[in-house]
Amino acid sequence: MNTFTKFRKLSIRSKFLVLFVLLFVWFGLIQLVQLFFFISYIKQYNEMTETIHLTNSIHGELREQLEEEIRDIVYGKVYFEDGRQYQILSQMEEHLNTVANKEMAQPFTNEIEEVRTILETTTEYVDLLGHQIKFNVPAEEKYTTQEYIGIASGLINDHVQTLLQNTLQESEIQKEVIKEKINRDIVISITVYILLVMITFFIIWIASKYMLKPIYSLQNHAKEIAKGNLNVLINPVTATNEIDDLYNGFHLMTNYLKHIISQVHRTSNEIIHTSRQIHQSTEENLTAGEQMTSTSQFITRDLQQQHIQLQQLQRENERLLEKQLSFQKQLDTLPEEHDLIHEHTSITITMISQLQKNMEEFKTQITTCFANMEVIGALGEEQLTTIEEIAENSDKQLAYLDQLQQQLRQFTI
Template sequence: MTPSSIRLTLKRSYRTIICALLVPVLMLLVTIVGLSFQYSSCIENIETANTLRETVGDQSTEEVWQIVSGNLAFEDGKQYAYMSRIVNGIQVLESSSSAQSSQYLQAAARATETMKNYFDILGKQIAENRAVAYRESVMEEISSVARLIDEMLQNYIEEEIVRIGELNRQIQSTTFVMVIISFALLAMTGWYARKSYQHVQQAIDEPVQALDKMAAAIAVGDWDARTALPQVEEFRGLARHLNHMASRLEHSVAEQLIAEKNLQKAEMRTLQAQITPHFLYNTLDTIVWLAEAERNQEVMDITMALTSFLRISLSSGQDFIPVSREIEHVKSYLAIQATRYGSTMEYRIEADGSLGNMQVLKLLLQPLVENAIYHGVRAKRGRGCIVVSVQRTGKDQMTFSVSDNGIGIEPEKLRALQADLSAGVCPATQSGGFGLFNVSQRIRLYYGTELQIASVYREGTTVSFTIPCKEQENVSYISGR
């Protein structure tokens, strides 16, 4: 190729490139400006979200605590103002957020409505001059909702951080393309530029894809996600920080889950320990007067029933027992109570024998039966009847129910009882509320299901719950005595 040919080729190339570059350069400039605007918007969103977190995490809960502790009158508190500030902030964020980020904002908005409802409940309790214990219970619920809102805002911030990373990569990629194009136009070394571009593109694409994959995994809750440090220096710091963030998130979430689980289990075990003392004293009194009356066979029967009841209650510290032993436990309890109440009470147990080896959280039926006796059949005139049923419902579920033909629950009290149990509040003002609350909290914690209550005043009550069938190994069905 002669020098003239080279000059002609260069001249033609320059003219073609300059003409062809005008539109792409303008498009690239517009793109960079747009990405920079989005980048700034993300930063502002993160700052706003952090401000909202401070409001819900520190200011609002501290305000409520001042009210609960009596240091501040409810009407003088700023709790509703804080809620309005949070709602307005969420609405501002939704107007400039992606669909992926907005789902967390929507969840936070729903949670603020729940918190406002708890404020209303607290105000009502204060107006009614309810005990401090009730206010503290509502305070715990408000704190729980505040943590949920904080978690949703934190998830939103993480999503915005991912979005910033994506925008940063887009800006870098756009700038890089401009540099490559400019280098190619100036040097007219198409082959070298093409090879160099392929090499650099691969060096960028691999860490970008790895970081994107890791960020996506973290966004869906995979705290084990990690990425190797890339060869591109610009991405090494980002990869290192993401790995560190993932490690801290994993550790923090694991500690929080363990702490909450242990706390809830400890509370439930404390509730279990409160089931038997009063019943035990009454049973021993019954044994004494039977012995004084020389009714020896009945003394033996009730003593054996009590032994079986206590053995299953302890269950060597196990939380789960076979369904057969749960039935035997409640049958022993009913046998003792039938001895105490004589002809004024009868009972019937209807159990599907195929469910004997299925495992169930222990001591679920006995509190329901106790509630049926003391707040159902004992309050009516005439002979009372209690029916305990354990039946298979569907292929992989089983339903436990306790029915009585007792006095029932008035409609207004029934609605209040159901509302309290649904909200996780111990209905201390309701008859038998503690036993129902205990069972409701335990099945919600362990199974994620709800306690169902159906009652007709002066006709009777049925309390039931449904849980999955899960067979327990190395156990056999044990029938009641």
């Protein structure tokens, strides 16, 4: 597994953190390089300043101290053993060696060697002066040695002055070189910073485009789904960050939404079919209820007519019974030879009485049947009202389901 693959599996926060760390390290390296160059320029400038200072000290202060110290020794103001002549010469030699070790003094090796030779000669004359003082030679010889030392000091002055002039010229050249380098480094730094900013923006643009590509796809898919097109093709991606997880989650949600809408669509079709059957059954029941109500009303009217006819028949039967009774009374007054007629009349009266009794029972049954028909009529009207309410609710439900179907048709699955 390479570094790029590991980087791809990081979260978005970790990726941006890594990019910012790399950017910080990049800026830090540039600052370190600039600091290195700046320190080198300061070092070169300090070397120039130190070289000029040391050369100037040999040319001025130390040379004057040496001449003054030799003069005091010759005039007897200071003992040779107590003098600082060797210390001054050693300090001049040390300064000269320091200058010789400087990088900018490399072109002046010959001048430095000449000054070193003169210092050695001066040291020999100082040794000679000490020998003369030790053996108490005449003063003229001491003065002569002093003059030689003065001549050597003058040569030191001339050569060191030449070295100083060359050093100053070289320092001016080095200053110009350093100035050019600083200007060059400034230009390079600005260029590098500009390139770094451009590269950083380019990397951020590429990274944001790569990471935000699923979001743009989600935006387009969401617009299509909002229009009702659920057939939009959403290809799952390999999850490498939170946005990819969101994209795959949107894909699962869309598939689940398709499944739900399909189930709702199928269920709504079944409900519509069932509702239509219920509506049809309700209409049939409503028709049957109306027919039953009409039939019950017809039966009620027939029962009323039968009741009226039965009452008329009962009245006729009563009149007939009265006539038979009257006729029987008349027969009772007839002779006994009319017994057969009398017997026939008794039978007739009995039959009329039985018929009257049967008519009473039939009247009672008709009354009971009439009452039952009234109850059935009331129940039929109540049932008819209930069926009408069911039919009205069924119509509303069918209208709502039709509206739901129209809304579902907006989705293309």
